[in-house]
Amino acid sequence: MDDWRHGGFGLYLHWPFCTSKCPYCDFNSHVAAQVDQTRWQHAYLAEIDRIAEETDDRVLNTVFFGGGTPSLMDPDLVAAILDRIGARWRRANDFEVTLEANPGSVEAGRFRAYGAAGVNRLSMGVQALNDRDLKRLGRMHSVAEARRAFDIARDTFGRVSFDLIYARQDQALDDWRRELTEALSMAVDHFSLYQLTVEEGTVFGARAAAGHLKGLPDEDRASDMYLITQEICEAAGLPAYEISNHARPGSESRHNLIYWRYGDYAGIGPGAHGRLTSPAGRWATEAPRGPEEWLQRVETAGNGETPRELLSSSDQATEYLLMGMRLSEGIVLGRWQALRGADIPADRITGLIDLGLLWHSEGRIGATSTGRPVLNALLRELLA
């Protein structure tokens, strides 16, 4: 069996535009005054056709519209894309179509149309339930707007998730506890709770480098915040199924699980990455980040990707490990060892188990609640 079948097959579409750039965001997003949605539609449909050529014997499990701000897409564009997808692949019974949305009032006005187009899961970038912090994070919406948008989304889509960022500037442990509890009271079944990460190449990154980004928690407080996040969510029935993702059992993001279970995914749009298996092996695909560059590539060369890279088996082993170990369910040891081409020394596993960082059960290994906060170090040990 092809290795990717352990994870499934999904399609990611990248919409690269935002109305403004957030200071912490290092995603591939661009602010444009005018976007020619018809031109984009042609390009997306052409790319869908191209990917379908090589994968149309598969069942498609999920579609994910990410960005950027996909809730700036014209609902007709979303509908055209989903129609074409429906025409090219057999869809899974539990076919999931997620769209990332800004919780602003303008966007909320389009929610119903997205639902009609076939979107059945909305992922909302709420980020904070505190107007001061929303401003600091460069968000354009208010808490009140976000709550209204959330209510509309709740009525429109079967499943709604929302994102919060914590370990913000000047955020006390109790502030976060209150905010998270409030969020949980909004009857959500899926949360992405991200610790604020200052990335290079962002406004926050530059501010931090200049020493102007003050009040961020140190390692100890950040660690405490992570721990209470786990406690509170677990008590509310939304345990972490991934480092930063919490869900009621059964409400996990099926699309993201494909990444973490190291399935195959096609990436369409500027800067989108993919993993696609062909008889020659498993390919890493990538597209240029610039929107115009990507469009022109699709229009002139008939292919938005830069040249593909064939992944060695050991590269695949590393990727499976680094993605899979993020999940509470861990990884299948046999699958990992088959990819790396050798068994891992037993004492390396037992050493980490003795330190209380790793569990090993029924052919799977995973990070314990102690191991998860230091997962990067754990991965380095496992790969050593």
Add this chain to the structure above:
Amino acid sequence: MTELAQIRNFSIVAHIDHGKSTLADRLIQSTGTVADRDMKAQLLDSMDIERERGITIKANTVRIDYKAKDGKSYVLNLIDTPGHVDFGYEVSRSMRAVEGSLLVVDASQGVEAQTLANVYQAIDANHEIVPVLNKIDLPAAEPEQVKAQIEDVIGLDASEAIPISAKSGLGIPDVLEAIVTRLPAPKGDRNAPLKAMLVDSWYDAYLGVVVMIRVMDGVIRKGDRIKMMQTGALYGVDRLAVLKPKMTDIAELGPGEIGVFTASIKQVRDTRVGDTITHERKGCETALPGFKPSQPVVFCGLFPVDAADFEALRDAIEKLALNDASFSTEMETSAALGFGFRMGFLGLLHLEVVRDRLEREYDLDLITTAPSVVFKLHMKDGEVRDLHNPADMPDLTYVDHIEEPRIKATIMVPDDYLGDVLKLCQDRRGIQMDLTYAGNRAMVVYDLPLAEVVFDFYDRLKSVTKGYASFDYQMMGYREDWLVKMSILVNDEPVDALSIMVHRDRAEARGRVMVEKLKELIPRHMFKIPIQAAIGGRVIARETLSAMRKDVTAKCYGGDATRKRKLLDKQKAGKKKMRQFGKVEIPQEAFINALKMDG
């Protein structure tokens, strides 16, 4: 052959940065010895490291043809000497080959400690000395005050000091004339048996060992059979040349002349600087007095970061040894660092230069352990042992007492910083020997343990005086003190490469600083790590490196897999720069940085 009266041999004495190499460049250039298009800055500093650091390590020589104002042609032989204290032995032997010196003093800086040390060597060698005030065109130049300083501090008549700017060329003709008129011509007997001094030797990839000589008496010619009087070795002269500074063949060298020869000599170690060279037959009876060979005073371990590079390191050291006979080397095995070499150097700069060359010219990654001096262990059975490595310290029950090398350190410093300098010397177990003033500059002389100086003393001195102090030292012999070996334990395991010899009274303070430093230098692990300093079985300082609490990437989706994989691969490569001690990884820079004292 040149008549004795038409030869002048000289060296240039200066503190680092006072413009010695630039002056040499100007002398070479203005006499047309090197065409302008072939000029590059600091012509005589041929090693990259010399040019980069602006220092001279090896003595160099150049023969300059000069037509003087008296209408006669002269041969001027300049031996350029190193300015740094570590290479002081090079200075003293080069001085013996010439009759005079130019004393170059920066007119804006004044006399510095190295100026003093080198000028005394010139005085010891009975040199005629011509003071030269450089950088006279700088706004900060104070020629009259600097002249007064030369007279007060050194005791030389500075009334006829020559004002110059080596950079702009101002005053260079005056310097050339002064060399001819004020420095003495060499003496010697052309008809006596050959007697030549081996001034220096170096390895050339094409020619083998090149030997620099100064002829005292007699004549040497190409094809001559010669004898090294100390070693007794016999050679045939393959090639005889002078350096201009390119090697230029010459038929013979007579008394007073300086030149080089090759004679199929395989390595520099086969030649002894200061040896007397004569003819195999009808040689001279008495040899020149010769020099004391230089002794390594600073030792450290050098280990390859990647154990697989051990053979490459051995080869690299052997190749360097072809050209540098001044370091010593022996194999060392460390429980912590594996196989490597214990190497002895003339000083810390020498250590750095050799390590840099090994890393750069041979592309090696090295771990350098803490520099140590040679302690003398007086054993209870009367035996005296040299201890080059604290890790080799025998059980104390067999040791009667320990002696350590002391130095006489001379420091020149503006009086604003005097207090800081005195405190630094006191902190390093110094005993004040002298304190005098010349204008607003103080000259401090201290008796210091070399062990306290060898590591970061010079860095600390520069930092407490904002770079205004200058420093030089001489070895003074050994003295007993209460010295103990301090071990460092990481996660309860001793790390031999971190053990040091320390004065008992200072052990607690040093131990505390070291464990605190190591706590900073060792990255957090997934478990907590005790770090201890101990004397024998007694722990004198302890810190605990707490376990890492958080190191996890918040977001990782499909688009991140490639980047995260590459990052992990890079970190895996970075782990190679760490050394594993039991379960703990120690970064290579920790071995040196743990020793640095901030106070």
